[in-house]
Amino acid sequence: MTLSKTLFAAAVAAALPAAFAAQPRLQYEVSVTNLTAGQQFTPVLAVTHRPAIGLFELGAPAPDELRSLAEGGNTGPYTQLLTGDGSVSQVLTNPGLTDPGATATFTIMARPAHDRLSLAAMLIPTNDSFVALDSVDLPESFTEQVYYARAYDSGTETNDELCASIPGPYFVECNGSGGGAQVGNGEGFVHVSSGMHGHGDFSESLRDWRNPIAQVRIRRVR
Ligand SMILES: [Ca+2]
Structure with a gap:
């Protein structure tokens, strides 16, 4: 690049609003397939980021943002935390x-x-289990990268497996919607979910699973 072109590019960049100049340049299509027989995924939170950060740490207490997502499917607190970072x-x-x-x-x-x-x-239906990929590599080229995701328990809520404790629009075992009771008294740390055991309102044969529970395909499209 000649000096004049460099100066021109710098002048254009300087003239752009900061938010526009910082716009992401790569685009990816992400497909998340539910591999369970009897669990639904709530709306999926997705974030692209530097390697220095992640959503949670296995074996450590869950942040409040993860608790909201894992117990109620609420992605708002994570979105608020991550937006603008x-x-x-x-x-x-x-x-x-x-x-x-x-x-x-x-x-x-x-x-x-x-x-x-x-x-x-x-x-859903679980008390505080969630499917997740934490900080996986995006494909460098236009090839597709495939990951398989496990189910984790946020450790923030006892797994009582009761309709009153598990939100959702309709569960056959509840003959209607689930509830949002805050049970608390969780296991204390993020761990691999032990599944559904049938000691509450829900059917183990309908709702339990084995890992992995999701296939995630990532394809760079731009
Ligand atoms: Ca739990």
Whole structure:
């Protein structure tokens, strides 16, 4: 690049609003397939970010933002925390429930140095279990990268498996919607979910699972 072109590029960059100049330049299509037989995924939180940050730490107490997501499917607190963070390119929530066997597909942007993707969604019906990928590599080229995700328990709520404690629009075992009772007294740390055991209102044969519980396909499209 000649000096004049360099100066011109610098002048253009300087003339751009800061928010526009900071726009992400890479785009990815992400498809999340629910591999369980009897669990729905709540709206999926997805974030592209630098390697320095992540959503949670296995074996450690869950942050409040994870508690909201894992117990109630609420992605708002994480969105508020991550929006505007200099280590984050984009944070989004893909709306709607993802049924067993179904796939949720969305696109997400990332700046070049922000080469990680994290995502999470509550499993319903569970007390505080969620499906997640934490800080996986985005594909460098236009090839597709496939990951398999496990179910985790946020450790913030006892797994009483009762309709009153598990929110959701309709569960056959509840003959209607679930509730949002705050049970508390959780296991204390984020761990691999032990599944559904049938000691409450829900059927173990309908609702339990084995890992992995989701296939995540990431394809760079721009
Ligand atoms: Ca729990």
